[in-house]
Every structure is written in structure tokens, then in C-alpha cells.
Amino acid sequence: MNYKLSKSYMAFQIFNYTLLIITSFIMLYPIIYSVAISLSDPLEILKGNVTIIPKGVNIEAYKVVFASPEIFVAYLNTILYTVSGVLLTLLVTVFAAYPLAQSRFIYGKIFSVIFLITMFFSGGMIPRYLVIDKLGLMDSRLSVILPNAFQVFYILIMRTSFKSIPSSLSESAFIDGANDMQILVKIMFPLTKSMLAAISLFSAISYWNAYIDPLLFLTNSSKFPLTLLLNKIIHGTADNAAFINKYLDMGQVVGVGFLQSLKMATLIVSLLPIALVYPFIQKYFVKGVMLGSVKG
Amino acid sequence: MKTLSNVWLNIKKYYMLYLMISVALLFCILFHYLPMFGLLIAFKKYDLITGLKGTKWVGLKYFIDFFKDPYCFRLIRNTFLLGFLNVAALYVVPVVFALLLNEVKNKHFKKIAQSVSYFPYFISVVVVAGLIFQIFSSDGIINKNIIEPLSGHTIRFFVDPKWFRLIFVLSELWQKVGYNSIIFLAALTGIDLELYEAAIIDGANRWKQVLHITIPGIYPTMMVVLLLNVGRIVRVSFEKVMVLYNPSIYETADVLSTYIYRRGILGFEFSYTTAVGFFNSVLSFLLVIIANALCKKFETERLW
Numbered sequence: 001m002n003y004k005l006s007k008s009y010m011a012f013q014i015f016n017y018t019l020l021i022i023t024s025f026i027m028l029y030p031i032i033y034s035v036a037i038s039l040s041d042p043l044e045i046l047k048g049n050v051t052i053i054p055k056g057v058n059i060e061a062y063k064v065v066f067a068s069p070e071i072f073v074a075y076l077n078t079i080l081y082t083v084s085g086v087l088l089t090l091l092v093t094v095f096a097a098y099p100l101a102q103s104r105f106i107y108g109k110i111f112s113v114i115f116l117i118t119m120f121f122s123g124g125m126i127p128r129y130l131v132i133d134k135l136g137l138m139d140s141r142l143s144v145i146l147p148n149a150f151q152v153f154y155i156l157i158m159r160t161s162f163k164s165i166p167s168s169l170s171e172s173a174f175i176d177g178a179n180d181m182q183i184l185v186k187i188m189f190p191l192t193k194s195m196l197a198a199i200s201l202f203s204a205i206s207y208w209n210a211y212i213d214p215l216l217f218l219t220n221s222s223k224f225p226l227t228l229l230l231n232k233i234i235h236g237t238a239d240n241a242a243f244i245n246k247y248l249d250m251g252q253v254v255g256v257g258f259l260q261s262l263k264m265a266t267l268i269v270s271l272l273p274i275a276l277v278y279p280f281i282q283k284y285f286v287k288g289v290m291l292g293s294v295k296g
Numbered sequence: 297m298k299t300l301s302n303v304w305l306n307i308k309k310y311y312m313l314y315l316m317i318s319v320a321l322l323f324c325i326l327f328h329y330l331p332m333f334g335l336l337i338a339f340k341k342y343d344l345i346t347g348l349k350g351t352k353w354v355g356l357k358y359f360i361d362f363f364k365d366p367y368c369f370r371l372i373r374n375t376f377l378l379g380f381l382n383v384a385a386l387y388v389v390p391v392v393f394a395l396l397l398n399e400v401k402n403k404h405f406k407k408i409a410q411s412v413s414y415f416p417y418f419i420s421v422v423v424v425a426g427l428i429f430q431i432f433s434s435d436g437i438i439n440k441n442i443i444e445p446l447s448g449h450t451i452r453f454f455v456d457p458k459w460f461r462l463i464f465v466l467s468e469l470w471q472k473v474g475y476n477s478i479i480f481l482a483a484l485t486g487i488d489l490e491l492y493e494a495a496i497i498d499g500a501n502r503w504k505q506v507l508h509i510t511i512p513g514i515y516p517t518m519m520v521v522l523l524l525n526v527g528r529i530v531r532v533s534f535e536k537v538m539v540l541y542n543p544s545i546y547e548t549a550d551v552l553s554t555y556i557y558r559r560g561i562l563g564f565e566f567s568y569t570t571a572v573g574f575f576n577s578v579l580s581f582l583l584v585i586i587a588n589a590l591c592k593k594f595e596t597e598r599l600w
Contacts, residue, residue: 048440096320099313123331124573150323180312209420
């Protein structure tokens with residue numbers, strides 16, 4: 001096609017590629033910069049010499065981070081919350097979506113409406129806080145796991161997924177004497193693996209990065225997830241992280257610079273699992289969003 | 297004929313289904329409807345000890361108190377402004393990004409650019425804040441390597457209120473442009489290729505094609521996304537603001553939800569802040585209804 005070789009088209013292509021390369025760089029740069037700071041000499045940091053590569057490479061900051069028990073405990077908490085949260089979410093979602101996908105479940109519409117209303121209106125932060133308190137869940141690990149297991153969006157896309165399975169499969173299973181639970185587990189699960197994976201992924205990210213619920217409901221520092229600990233460190237209110245406290249009071253130049261290394265090292269350490277897992281899960285993630293948005 | 301016995305028969309026959317859904321229903325009621333019921337607190341002089349039943353009914357007192365609050369205007373203004381800037385930026389930029397990506401012919405490059413752009417979405421808000429603080433700090437790269445060499449000053453991005461809006465929107469963009477563009481990219485692949493071929497035969501160049509085929513092609517998607525996000529204007533990301541703000545920049549950074557947090561959770565003024573929160577929810581709901589009604593009027597896509 002002649003027009004493709006026109007000057008303006010070529011110019012645009014060059015412009016486009018350049019722009020996208022710059023964008024990609026901007027996306028990655030903060031992380032690169034953060035790694036550089038975490039590995040640099042404090043004086044170099046304060047002089048502003050660190051831009052992309054670390055200067056005066058040393059792993060002192062990481063040594064301190066890995067030696068601190070608070071990080072370890074917070075990591076375990078985060079893993080605990082995420083794993084149990086995802087499992088619970090899958091349970092709640094599937095148990096809601098399966099009945100709703102059955103045409104014989106004639107009162108399903110009522111439940112749908114009840115669920116959908118929560119998407120548009122809610123009680124707000126304070127009533128939610130008070131409910132958690134009245135349920136006796138304040139400062140308990142359950143307060144971080146339970147409330148977010150119910151997500152209408154997941155239920156909707158899961159329902160769509162169940163609906164797409166031909167009813168002849170479950171009908172023949174019924175004739176063979178199976179009940180709903182068996183059908184769910186033996187037929188539905190294997191056939192909706194990709195949707196289940198997508199929901200697990202969304203849910204896992206959500207739980208891993210959760211910050212508000214822990215902030216509101218947890219007071220015992222041994223129950224803090226990584227996000228909360230990191231938040232305290234970044235804001236310099238690390239009354240619970242002894243390893244930061246040591247440096248907060250240091251007025252010396254080196255202390256101030258090292259504090260930045262320390263903060264960035266903690267940040268990178270909490271980011272690491274996600275960064276490592278990302279390349280593998282990325283395609284499921286995109287599939288999941290497409291599934292959810294196009295169908296939902 | 298739906299009589300009570302018919303209903304009961306259906307439940308008995310398919311009891312497993314009802315049992316299953318009751319699990320979800322339990323969570324829904326406990327964590328969504330119970331708080332909704334708790335909105336009543338906004339109309340009563342609630343305190344933790346006396347509880348809901350025992351406290352006095354005061355009607356709209358706390359709502360009126362809020363409108364008399366010296367911070368009322370500032371809070372509403374900040375909430376709307378930050379929310380609007382946020383939704384607008386996260387609406388326009390992802391669309392442009394999707395359009396640009398769509399023009400890329402090299403499949404590998406496209407894939408890599410996409411993957412890289414989605415990555416920030418997976419990072420927690422706290423980490424993003426940490427990164428932002430470091431980059432924009434007095435010792436950070438923006439100050440030390442751009443601003444100081446050029447002007448000799450240091451800009452204190454987190455002390456001077458006027459910078460917050462920019463930083464807020466930039467950090468939201470960085471995190472969410474990629475993710476938000478996915479849905480538009482998906483819509484773009486749904487456009488019939490024959491339309492493009494017909495346009496080429498008619499002599500349209502690429503730009504004209506975009507204008508007359510691509511954009512109208514994703515227009516329905518754009519509308520739906522807009523409607524879904526309108527309600528979020530007022531529910532400005534509590535997380536994001538919480539993690540980025542500090543007392544010296546309350547002037548531009550304090551929003552309704554953070555105010556509720558300080559006076560409610562930290563200050564225990566439950567009735568007052570529930571009223572403020574109720575106001576926030578109602579605003580959000582109204583915005584969605586208005587946007588939907590407008591769309592109906594202009595005969596375009598709508599949510600219902």
C-alpha cells in the first residue's frame with residue numbers, strides 16, 4: 001500500500017516507538033532507582049550522584065533488613081493473609097456463582113439484586129469499623145481476611161463462566177445420581193480453571209497489597225503485614241521497627257543517607273516476590289481482565 | 297403461582313444450592329448490610345457504651361454541623377478536584393496509550409511494552425508512596441539532578457501544598473495507565489478489520505482511519521468505563537491520599553475520607569463522621585445517577 005511509505009507515516013512510527021520506549025522506561029525507572037539507592041554509599045546518595053546505577057556498592061542496608069525479626073514476621077503474616085484470603089474468596093465466590101448460574105434456582109434474581117446493591121452503596125468506613133468491633137474481630141487476624149472474601153465482581157464473572165458450560169454435562173451427571181456438590185467439584189471446577197486462576201490472581205494481589213484493613217483493625221505489631229510495616233518505615237513513624245529506630249535519631253550525615261538506603265532496601269525486599277512472580281502470571285492476568293471486562 | 301408452600305418446595309428440592317449461596321449471603325450481610333444499617337448512627341448521638349438502641353435521636357444535627365465545619369468547603373473541594381483530575385487522567389491517557397500501542401506493528405515490541413506498563417499495577421500503594429517519596433525528596437533525583445542544577449533551589453514537594461495534586465495524579469497514572477488500557481485494547485481488537493480495508497480502498501490515510509473507525513469503534517467501551525468510574529470521582533482513593541499526605545499539605549491533600557479517618561477512627565467522633573461518610577456516599581450515588589440519565593438523554597450507552 002503506497003500510503004504506508006509516506007513521510008508522515010514513517011515519522012509517526014518513529015515518534016510512536018520512541019514515546020513507547022520512553023514510557024516503558026518511566027514505568028521501570030522508579031524501581032531501578034530504588035535498587036540503586038539501596039545499594040549505594042550514603043555519602044554518594046546525599047551528594048545526588050546516584051541516578052541509575054549504585055555508587056559505592058555495598059549491601060549494608062540489606063544486611064540490616066535481613067537481620068531484623070520484624071520483617072520476617074511481617075512477611076509471614078502477609079503470606080498467611082494472602083493464602084487464606086484467596087482460598088476463602090474462592091470458596092465464597094464459587095458458592096455464590098454456582099447456584100446463580102443454575103436456571104432451576106428460580107429465586108436467584110433476588111440474591112443477585114441483594115448482592116448488586118452493595119456495589120453501588122455502602123455504609124462507609126466508620127460503620128464498617130464499628131461492625132468489626134461489635135463482631136469481636138478488632139485486632140484479630142480474621143478482620144483482615146474475612147471482609148474482603150465477598151466480592152460481587154468475582155461472583156459475576158464466575159457465574160458467567162459457569163453458565164458457559166453446557167447443561168447437558170450436569171444433566172447427565174444428575175441422571176447418574178450425582179448431587180450439586182459433586183457436580184461442582186468434579187465437573188465445574190476442571191472446566192473453569194482459567195476463570196478460577198484469574199480470580200485467584202486478582203484476589204491474591206489484593207490481599208498481598210492490603211493496607212487499609214490492617215491499618216484500621218490491627219494494633220498488635222506481631223500481626224502486621226508487610227505493607228503496614230513498610231508504611232511506618234516510610235513515614236518515619238517506625239515505633240515498631242527497632243532496626244529503623246536506631247537510624248531515625250541519627251543526626252549525622254551518614255545516618256540520614258543510610259536511612260534512605262534502608263528504606264529502599266525494605267521496599268525492594270517487600271516488592272521482590274511480586275517482581276519475581278510477575279513474568280509468569282502476567283499472561284493469566286491479562287486473560288483474566290479480558291474475560292472479566294468483555295463478558296462482565 | 298408463588299405460594300409459600302411452593303417456595304418451600306423449591307428450597308427443599310434444591311436445598312444444596314440455597315445452602316451454598318447462604319455462605320456468600322452471610323458475608324454480604326455481615327460486612328455490607330450491617331454497616332449500611334449502622335448508618336443510623338449518623339442520626340443519633342451514638343457512643344460505644346450505650347450502643348445503638350439507647351442513644352438519642354438527633355436527626356440531621358451532625359449533617360448541619362458538617363456544613364458549618366470550617367473545613368467543609370476545603371474537603372469537598374479537594375475531594376472533587378482530586379477525584380475529577382484522577383478520573384479524567386485515568387480515562388484519557390489509557391485510551392491514548394491503547395491507540396498508540398495499537399499502531400505498533402512489531403508484535404514483540406507491543407507485548408513487551410504492554411507487560412512493562414502493567415507491572416506498576418501490581419505494586420502496593422505503600423511501595424509506590426515509598427518510591428515517590430524517595431524520587432521527590434530533597435535528596436532525590438528530581439531535586440538533586442534536575443531542579444537544583446537548573447535553579448539552585450530545592451523544591452519541597454511534600455511541604456508545599458501546591459504540588460500535591462500533580463504528584464497524586466502522576467502517581468496514579470504511573471500505576472494504572474497500563475492496567476486501564478487493557479480494556480480498550482481488548483475493544484480495539486473487536487473492531488471489524490473489513491472496515492479498515494474499505495476505508496483504505498476509499499483512500500483514507502491512517503489518521504482518518506483512526507478518527508472514523510477506531511474511535512467510534514471503542515466509543516461504547518469508553519462510555520461504559522466512564523459511567524463505571526464516575527461514582528469513583530467522589531470516593532477519592534483513601535489509600536492513596538492516606539499514604540502520601542501529611543499535616544503540612546492538608547490544604548490540598550485532605551479529602552473527605554481522610555478527614556473521616558482522623559476524626560472518626562482516631563478521634564472517636566463516630567456519629568459526626570458517619571454523617572460525613574453518608575454524605576460522601578450519597579454524592580457518589582447521585583453522580584452515577586446523573587451521568588446515567590445524561591447518557592440516556594443523548595441516546596448513548598448506559599449502565600441500565
